[in-house]
Amino acid sequence: MGVGLLNTIEVILNGLMTGVLYSLVALGFVLIFKASGIFNYAQGVMSLFAALTLVGFQNGQIPFAELINAVFGTDLHTFGFTMPAILATIFALGVMVLFAIIVERLILKHLVNQEPIILFMATIGLAYFLEGFGDMMWGSDIKTMDLGLPQGGSFWFEEVTQGWAAEGADYWGMYIDVLDVIAAGVAVLLVIALTVFSQYTKTGRALRAVADDHQAALSVGISLRYIWVVTWAIAGFVALVAGSMWGAKSGVQFSLSLIALKALPVLMLGGFTSIPGAIVGGLLIGVGEKLFEFYVGPMVGGATENWFAYVLALIFLVFRPQGLFGDKIIERV
């Protein structure tokens, strides 16, 4: 195989891996949008908050330490012990469930039957609140997340691919990050689990019912408020997975909440109401931006990854506003 072709394959592979992470964030958006018609602007910040909480628990950080120190003049920082990753994950999940309950109690409950735009505005407020709250609770410094997952390039893969090139060619194999592969595996497991849950359990059936028709769901005895809590808790779970994957890759920092913006073009591509759409959209954007950067980037001075996704989304908005898989309800956003 020629070196050029091998390079293209490498770019596509890496694009797919990045795309999986975009898909993970987009998945959280779709879940909430389907169940309640709310475009949850806070989804990205939820990922950040979940990752912060996970790291905080893991490092045994005292929540609100800075605040406590400022008020009481103490000098507290950590509890002095660390927590195993698995335990910290479970605690972080608990916090996200609690968050879902609080959101339902304090926000959704009071905004039932309001216009979608009002709910959207509420989630913008929620996003900024949560960002500040996360800052206050865990501090704003960049934290490294060590979940015990292997990191760095795979030498095995490099050696294998080196053999693909023609004899004597100037080629040293493909680079692929092991963590990315793990993230992709986790994403696949997550999607399978969500599908099984929604297809084969009572609550899953209720979730689909509520997504379809609120009034009918009420008439068969489904409590909308309970379902909203469940949906937000699941979205919180997805946010935790997405946040910890991003966090493990590039550290837990506040710019993490900006991935949410990348999820927007993903949703425009895939459609706001389709879970397969969120996945395919994420992969397309991931591959598209890497390929574009690789081939077109050098001609225009690079850094195309920052805007490529949005331009692609704009083109989609013009020619297929409902996305690849979505229902025609995009005008609600």
Add this chain to the structure above:
Amino acid sequence: MSIQAAEAARDDASYAAQEEAHGIDPRRIGDVVMEMKNITLRFGGVTAIKDISFDIREHEIRAIIGPNGAGKSSMLNVINGFYHPQEGEIWFRGEKRGPMRPHEIAHQGIARTFQNIALFKGMSTLDNIMTGRMTLMKTNFWQHTLWKGGAEREEVEHRRRVEEIIDFLEIQAIRKTPVGRLPYGLQKRVELGRALAAEPKLLLLDEPMAGMNVEEKEDMCRFILDVNDEFGTTIALIEHDMGVVMDIADRVVVLDYGRKIGDGTPDEVRSNQDVIDAYLGVSHD
């Protein structure tokens, strides 16, 4: 004896007399299951229902009829809990009902269908009818998520009941079809199936035959009568088609402009001058 019990006894006595007089088979029709007392419902300045009282007795088919805008659907929505009346009391199975949410009322055993079909369009017929059994499922979130604690047994058992309903309604052929693709008449039948699946103590049907052709109407009539006969389900239904109502209902309430203008057996109602006026129109001079 409490006041309520005394009232109930008096009502029973008067109804026994009424039944005898009107030739209703008293063996089939039982006690009052639902009683609406002086219900008044307003939307802002508009009074949709004004001081209406009536009752529904066990095992009977009770029809609510009236011209457009008479308050029939509002009445059903009051029973079902979508609307909360400003005045009046609702008694269900011997207990006064407090302010309840619709899904809580569903858990009490009141199921309904809608005038403009409210099915879960993306789900199959089977899944739609399974949602009807939601109120009867006992396992909690963790049990059925982990598929433990009898969750599987429960699912199988409910599935069997749902299959029976599917057989009963003769919709075996469309079990796996997403209901959004079905023709109107069949959708109405699936919706009836979903309501039946809850094994309701009171079944509310909002214009079950609206928009159907003659054949579909006959089928639906047959199903309603069979449900009432075989399961003994108490049914309250709204219908426009006077012919149909007079054929299948045991007793009829007639509403006009939010007021009750007639109440009794089909024959009584048919000969009631107010009802005739409301339906045929009369000059008010």
